[in-house]
Amino acid sequence: ELSQSEQGVVIAKVDIDEFRQLAIDHQVTHFPTLVLYKNQQEVARQVGFLEKPALLSFLKAHK
Known part of the structure; x- marks a missing residue:
């Protein structure tokens, strides 16, 4: 819903159980x-x- 109403914003949801290293890196x-x-x-x-x-x-x- 937000990604459609906020132009130029990409929203991603990450499952940290699956991508644990990504959580560590960030x-x-x-x-x-x-x-x-x-x-x-x-x-x-x-x-x-x-x-x-x-x-x-x-x-x-923060836009």
């Missing part, structure tokens, strides 16, 4: 974790659940 130690990248560089990180309004605000703040 220093994800708590769940859920949202990591935003721009031009292959991390620009923001949010650890913990966000309700939809807070998530939209977080995305817009």
Whole structure:
């Protein structure tokens, strides 16, 4: 839903049980974790659940 309403945003969900090394490589130690990248560089990180309004605000703040 968010990936359709937020133009230019790609959202990916990763199963860390299956891709454990990916979590290690990106220093994800708590769940859920949202990591935003721009031009292959991390620009923001949010650890913990966000309700939809807070998530939209977080995305817009780092666009």
